[in-house]
Amino acid sequence: MFEARLTQGKIFKQLIEALKDLVQDANIDCSEDELSIQAMDSSHVSLVQVNLQAGGFDHFRCDRTISLGFNSTNMSKILKCAGNDDVITLKAEDTADALTLMFESPGQDRIADFELKLMDIDAEPLGIPDTEYQCTIRMPSGEFQRIIRDLQVLGDTCVISCTKEGVRFSVSGDLGTGNVLLRNNAAEKEEDQVIIEMEEPVELTFALRYLNFFTKATSLGGSVILSMSPEVPVVVEYPIEEFGHIKYYLAPKIDDDA
Amino acid sequence: MSSKDSQEGKPFVAMVDCRPRTEDNAARSIVPSSLLDIKDPCTGEKRQYLTTKSKKRKPSVFEIQSLPHPRSDDYSAFFVQSRVISNPHMHMVTPVDPLYLLLPYFTSQEKWQPFDQLIQSKQIPSEQLDCLDMKQLKHLFEVNDAYGDDLILYRFSKEKTLTWLQKKLNKVQEFLKAQFLLKQQRKAVDERNTGGAFNSTFNLGGSDDIAQEEKKECDDVQCKIDKDDERQIKYFAVQILCEYLGNFWRKEFLKAQAMDDSILGLKKSTKAKSETQSKEVKPEVTSTLSTSSSSDNQLFSNPGMSEADKLMHYTMGSGESNTEEQKTKKRKEAPKSAGLKSLSKVNTKGMKSMTSFFSTKPKAKKAK
Incomplete structure (x- = not known):
């Protein structure tokens, strides 16, 4: 038996919204102390990983580990029926083939429940080791979203280079080129800060369309953390309050012939 | 019905019009047959005819007509016992009087001459004559045995x-x-x-x-x-x-x-x-x-055919309703967001798969 009640139902709504453009089907893996999702896009060049600690829920009960396979588009359709202030409760029997989603309005005067049919998804999760990255950039998530959106006008790929000077996002396309440079900024508000930690300069190229879909998670948190090392996937992490995160991994473009 | 191999080796199926002639009734075995190129009496051009040879009965010539498949020229085959013959044409084999095949060679009355000399001068293929019953010749020729049985003379008669x-x-x-x-x-x-x-x-x-x-x-x-x-x-x-x-x-x-x-x-x-x-x-x-x-x-241009056609199409699974049903079924199986569709168009050249960076471990320790 799995049951999880989330007062801030909005978070779950936004999480699924942040997934649905990247992955078609995924498993919600529930264990005693956390709820996690890991899935790759159809091309397998990016990976999304969600983690919500049990402590973040009002009520969290999971008798035994369970995998709930769902279609993200269908899940998103059901979650559209939930209000932003609703309390969302997820329920599933151990051998269930459906996930019950219950939406309670803040005044408890409206209770809706939906059942989403589940499916068997045969996907073994990838083991992602804890690694030290050469560069870590923390910046306002809104700023990152804006940069990506702006650069997408000019081209399909962007170069992210992290140097002493700061972090530079560059694009070059048919109609011209564009550069955005962000410098360290120790603002008063934590959310406005740009903090660059760098051991060695790193320069990597990425497909902008993927980065753009990562920014769908912007509403989940005020800041985003980019972690980069040469020739390994970039990590775009959106911390979810104090109890979880959504992390996107994207393989860099390595042009042998360019 | 029987299947035969043509000279090119491509098998075809033929419906034999006159069973007693091609089958030896006593033995119930098929009389050996072969294909011959003979001048078509109507057009004068050479075309294939089927001939049978049997010791018991006189040889006969058969005309071959090919009937195209009423619906498809490309995708049809016949099952003959344990064989599949992938030739879309059905052939009709009908007996034809060999005298018709002689007509193109003769037009007017000529002088008396022995039969051998006659066919030599007209260059009639000998295989064609094998199918001929000498008794039949009296229908087209005047026969003169004035010089005895050794020298029988023939003269074509209009x-x-x-x-x-x-x-x-x-x-x-x-x-x-x-x-x-x-x-x-x-x-x-x-x-x-x-x-x-x-x-x-x-x-x-x-x-x-x-x-x-x-x-x-x-x-x-x-x-x-x-x-x-x-x-x-x-x-x-x-x-x-x-x-x-x-x-x-x-x-x-x-x-x-x-x-x-x-x-x-x-x-x-x-x-x-x-x-x-x-x-x-x-x-x-x-x-x-x-x-x-x-x-x-x-x-095949029968008006009743169109109904049969529809039924056939339906049973063969190419009916319109069927494909539509399949389409919706497919759509139901895998709903995709607009984002997913646009993502599938991204050029991922030069990007390695995630599995090349991370290995599959049953239980991974999550970062942070």
Whole structure:
């Protein structure tokens, strides 16, 4: 038996919204102390990983580990029926083939429940080791979203280079080129800060369309953390309050012939 | 029905019109047969004919007609015992009088000469003559044995040939009349015994008992051929016969019949058409006849076919409703957001798969 009640139902709504453009089907893996999702896009060049600690829920009960396979588009359709202030409760029997989603309005005067049919998804999760990255950039998530959106006008790929000077996002396309440079900024508000930690300069190229879909998670948190090392996937992490995160991994473009 | 290999080695399926001729009745084995290139008596161009050789009976020549598949030229095959023959054409094999095949070589009366000398001068292929019964020659040639049995002389005779053609015509006419009458009688019987599901042209070839029974049943129904029908039948018989005659002989034959070329251009009446169809599925009585190749397709341009077509399409799973159903089913199976669709168009060249960076471990320790 799995049951999880989330007062801030909005978070779950936004999480699924942040997934649905990247992955078609995924498993919600529930264990005693956390709820996690890991899935790759159809091309397998990016990976999304969600983690919500049990402590973040009002009520969290999971008798035994369970995998709930769902279609993200269908899940998103059901979650559209939930209000932003609703309390969302997820329920599933151990051998269930459906996930019950219950939406309670803040005044408890409206209770809706939906059942989403589940499916068997045969996907073994990838083991992602804890690694030290050469560069870590923390910046306002809104700023990152804006940069990506702006650069997408000019081209399909962007170069992210992290140097002493700061972090530079560059694009070059048919109609011209564009550069955005962000410098360290120790603002008063934590959310406005740009903090660059760098051991060695790193320069990597990425497909902008993927980065753009990562920014769908912007509403989940005020800041985003980019972690980069040469020739390994970039990590775009959106911390979810104090109890979880959504992390996107994207393989860099390595042009042998360019 | 039997399957045979042509000279190119490509097998084909042929429906044999006259079973007793190709099968040795006592042994129930198929008489060896081969394909021959012989001049078509009508066009003068060479085409393939089937010949059979048997010690017990005289060899015969068969005309081959290919019927295209009514629906598909590309995707059809026949199952013959444990073999699959992927040739979309069905071939009709009908016996033809070998004398017709000799006609293109002779036009006018010539001098007396021995037969060997005759065929040498005309360059008639010897294989073609193998199928010929020497007794038949008296239909076309004047025979002179004045010099004894060792030296029999032949002289081609136009008059004899035309007389022979007239006999042939009479036979065809007789056959067509009999068919016409039978059809009329059946129609009458059908009307009396309602609920008959047989086509009026349906006939079980070669089974005389059934034909006799049927005849008994039909006997009490009196049918007559009026003058108009008789004329139609004659026209049709002449048309059939002319398909085996070259330009020269067609003109001579029509002149003898007091007809002109226009009769051949006449659009066949519907009556004649139905006759054609019935002949296609019947063993021939006169043995020399075959239907016109131009009328072959009429068998399939039947108005009732469209319904059968639809049914066939449906059962073969190519019906429209079926594909639509499949489409919606597919759509239901994998809903995709607009984002997913646009993502699939991204150029991922130079990007490695995630599995090349991270290995599959059953339980991974999550970062932070």
